[in-house]
Amino acid sequence: MNTTHLYHFFDTDFPLNQEGLKELIESFSESNFKKGERLLTEKSVDSKLRFLNRGVVREFYSNDQKETNINFYTKAQFITDFSSFNNLLPSRKNQECLTDVQLLIIGKDRFQQLLDKYPCGKSFIDQTFQKLLEEREEFEYIRLTKQPEEMYQMLFENSPECLQKVPQYHIASFLGITPETLSRIRKKIASK
Template identity: 80%
Template sequence: MNTSHLYHFFDTDFPLNQEGLKELIESFSESNYKKGESLLQENTIDTKLRFLNSGVVREFYASEVKETNINFYTKPQFITDFSSFKNTIITRKNQECLTEVQVLTINKERFEELLNKYPCGKSFINATFQKLLEEKEEFEYIRLTKQPDEMYQLLLENSPECLQMVPQYHIASFLGVTPETLSRIRKKMSLK
């Protein structure tokens, strides 16, 4: 099991004592998924802390008439619905593999056991929630104040790998436009 991305995440963003870090990392297990498989479904409770080790995952809301993409994960990071995980509440989110995906997971009971054993792990939860809240507020601001072409430009600047790895119809859904409108935006950007 390759845990180098996970070690790097904790060593750089959330330094823990080495003994606690080793025990935490060893508590994760590896799961592999095929393109098109679901990682998370709405109306369930997210009971595992999931770290994307490799692959591309889309996160979306679904109604009877459409799906709306809200996030794409292309880099090693945690992809758990932290609100569902922490508060044991039903999620509204769905996650689907856009490529073959490798995820490292730890179940909630084991994770909480380690949090109680190593109090520095609580800083991980607090910092993660703070970061997610800040990202959500920034994203909501952008979606409400920016035009689709401005949002595309931000994706181009901040997540060029996302534009290369995610099918264009998913990018269009994320921007809230049709695929045809996205084509016009891309053409306009290429002329600049």
């Protein structure tokens, strides 16, 4: 099991004592999923802490009429719905593998045991929620104040791997535009 990304995440962003870090890393198990598989469905409780080790995952809301993409995970990071995980509430989100995906997973009970054993782990939860709130506020601000072309330009500059790895119709949904409009925006930006 390759835990390099996971170890690096904790060692740099959430330093724990080395004994606690080793025990935490060893508590994760590896799971592989195929392209098209769902990792999370709305109304289910996210009871596992899931770390994206490899692959691409889209996160979206769904209703009877359409799906609206809200996030794409292309880098090694946690992809758990922390609100559902922490509060044992049904998720409103769905997650689907856009490629074959490898996750490192630990169950909520085992994770809680480690938090109880190593109090410094509580900072992980606090900082993660703070980061998620900051990202959500920034995303809402961008969605409400920027035009789709500006949003695409930001993706182009800040997340080029996302534009390379995610199908264009999903990018269009994320931007709230049609694939045809996205095509025109891409051509316009490419000609600059």
